Amino acid sequence: MTLREQVEEVVDAALSAAVADESLPLEEVPAAALERPRDAANGDWASTVALRAAKAAHMKPRDVAEVVVSHLPKNDLIASTEIAGPGFVNIRLTNAALASVIAEARHEGMDFGRGETPANAGRINLEYVSANPTGPMHVGHGRWAALGDSMARVLRHAGFDVSEEFYINDHGTQMDNFGRSVSVRYEQLCGRDVPMPENCYGGAYVIDIAREILDADGEKWLDVPEEERVVAFRERSYVEMLEHNKAVLSGFGTTFDTWFSERTLYVPDEDGKSAVDRALEAMDAKGYVFQKDGATWFKSTAFGDEKDRVLIKENGEFTYFLSDVAYHYNKIQRGFTHLIDIWGADHHGYVKRCQAMLAAWGYEGALEVVLGQLVNLFRDGSAVRMSKRTGEMVTFEELIEEVGVDATRYLMLSRSSDQPIDFDIEVAKKKDATNPVYYVQYAHARICSILRKAACEGDLAAAEAGDITFNELAERTVGADVDLSPLCEESELALMRKMGDFADMVAQAAADRAPFRLTHYAQDLAALFHQFYTNCHVLADDEATRRARLALCDASRIVLALTLSLLGVSAPEKM
Structure with missing residues (x-):
């Protein structure tokens, strides 16, 4: 239970007592619902319950606030209360209550602030990146990789069951075009004057793939019929590009529980039916499939879409939308109760129709789409359009x-997904406070340095040799049972307040699909630590003060490391 929840319990008890003895003439007990005051001078927490309950109680808000305060039970959390303005109940906590977060963080470690699984949470399928295996990933894919991975980490820390999935778009025209592109480049490298058809891939990477085939097999493919060569090159190039993109994502620290191939949707099962067949049958059974002008349609207007959508064209060709239909139905059949897809903003027109298809099966509200804006690359303030190395787009791998x-990762997560990111390469490379990730990591490394300095020489030597972990070093240096009463300076209290916000911040970031808030939190926490370090001599002569401040440092280290880990960013012990 977070500190806020503990204080809310105290205020809720006061409200229940006041309603019970009819001091508050209400039929139902209102919730305390605490929030941080805008001005820290007004206390640690504030409740607007008096403003919300005044009308129903037929009382003035300040009178309601007086009743609430007078019914507060004895507790060790609240130091003082103040009724402010029209009826705000401002609450100031005891120093001991604030300091309790230190012991909790040091005891819980990387489980600090971990939430319990919400009731009826079900299973979440989080699909992101899903780049076509026809070329290298661009920097936009990098943003979705950072966003999806961090979102999964945050959701899990908040208590949710999340499975991460990459949808491989390996079926359809774009794959044939990819194979044809490699085939044409191969012929050109062999000396044939063959033009590149429209809608094919003209990037330098296609030439590289064709050259690899030529180096490995020579010119033997020139004697193979064109369509056979295209298919062979398509499959060969597809595997190579997919493995390349997997390696890039793995190096980025992004892992997926499932790599789902679009092709499998069209493979018949033991009953001779594919996932596409199953999805169409389920939709037809609900009465939302109809025939018109020789084509098969989905009646998506029944669910608020602007027009009905074609599933199978008049010539029998399946639409891309039909793959989406089958894929999302397959997710539901695999037992997922909530689907989160991360798409680029250019796909906004697809949202309604995809939500409609889930609603047609009776799963209205099961699909949530997070749309993300573009990444604009800069170098020292000037826009970057092309790669220095290839003269084409800057790839995710190059960045x-x-x-x-x-x-x-950090800069890709620095803003809400619905806002574009201006990513300055030179700023990201700086090793000073102007680079936000460096600033936060430096705070963590500084704490580690303080704890190393405080360690006895023997433990320090063991830590340097890797014989003990840094957590063990901190435990030996600071101790587990520390008297925290010496912590009363404002910069110490401010640091504790911020750590006390961690669990609520993670829960809200999970609910809002907003891991960018962790970057803001990390920077605020790092700034408060730097202020504390400036204002308070950690390695004080007084042993009690020294140990208390070292414990505060250690708790700050843990919460900083945990915050960075939820972003997928490392927490270096030295810089």
Whole structure:
């Protein structure tokens, strides 16, 4: 239970007592619903319950607030209360209550702030990136990789059951075009004057793939019929590109529970029916499939879509939408109760129709789509359009190579997904306070340095040799049972308040699908630590003060490391 929840229980008890003795003439007991005051000078928490309950109680808000305060039970949490303005109940906590977060963080470690599984939470399928295996990933895919991975980490920490999935778009025209592109480049490398058809892939990477085939097999494929060569090159190139993109994502720290191939949707099962057949039958059984002009349609207007959608064209060709229908139905059949898809903003027109298909099967509200805006690359303030190396787009892999995983992840997560990101490569590479990820990591490394300095020489030597973990070093240096009463300076209290916000912040970030809030939290926590370090001499002569401040440092280290881990960013012990 978080500190806020503990204080809410105290206020809720006061409200229940006041309603019970009719001091508050209400039929139902209102909730305390605490929030942080805008001005820290007004206390640690504030409740607007008096403003919300005044009308029903036929009382003035300030009179309601007086009743609430007078019914507060004895407790060790609240130091003082104040009725402010029209009826706000401002609450100031005891120093001991604030300090309790230190012991909790040090005891719980990386489980600090972990939520319990919400009732009826079900299973979440989180699908993201899902780049076509026809070329290298661009920086936009990098943003979805960072966003999806961090979102999964945050959701899990908040108590949800999440499965991460990559949808491989390996079926259809784009795959044939990819194979044809490689085939044409292969012929050109062999000296044939063959033009590149429209709708094919003209990137330099296609030439590289064709050259690899030529180096491995020579010119033997020139004697093979064109369509046979295209199919062979398509399959060969598909595997290579998919493995390449898997390696890039793995190096970025992004892992998936499932790599789902679109092709499998069209493979018949033991009863001779494919996933596409099953999805169509289920939709037809609900009465939302009809025939018109020789084509098969889905009546998506029944669920608020602007027009009905074609599933199978007049010539018998399946639409891309039909694959989406089958894929999402398959997710539901696999036992997932809530589907979250992360798409680029250019796919906004597909949202309604895809939500409609779930509603047609009776799963209205099961599909949630997170749309993300673009990433604009800059170098020292100037827009970057092309790669220096290839003269084409800057790939996700190139950005990682130049900037590094930590800076790329952190900056990709620095803003809400519905806002574009201006990513300055040179800023991301800086090793100073102007680079936000460096600033936060430096705070963590500084704490580690303080704890190392405080360690006895023997433990320090063991830690340097890798014989004990840093957690063990901190435990030996600071101890488990520490008197925290010396912590009363404002910068100490501010740091504790911020750590006390962690669990609520994670829960809200999970609910809002907003891991960017962790970057803001990390920067605020790092700033408060730097202020504390400036204002308070940690390694004080007084032993009690020294140990209390070291415990505060250790708790700050843990919460910073945990916050960074939920972003997928490392927490270095030295910098």
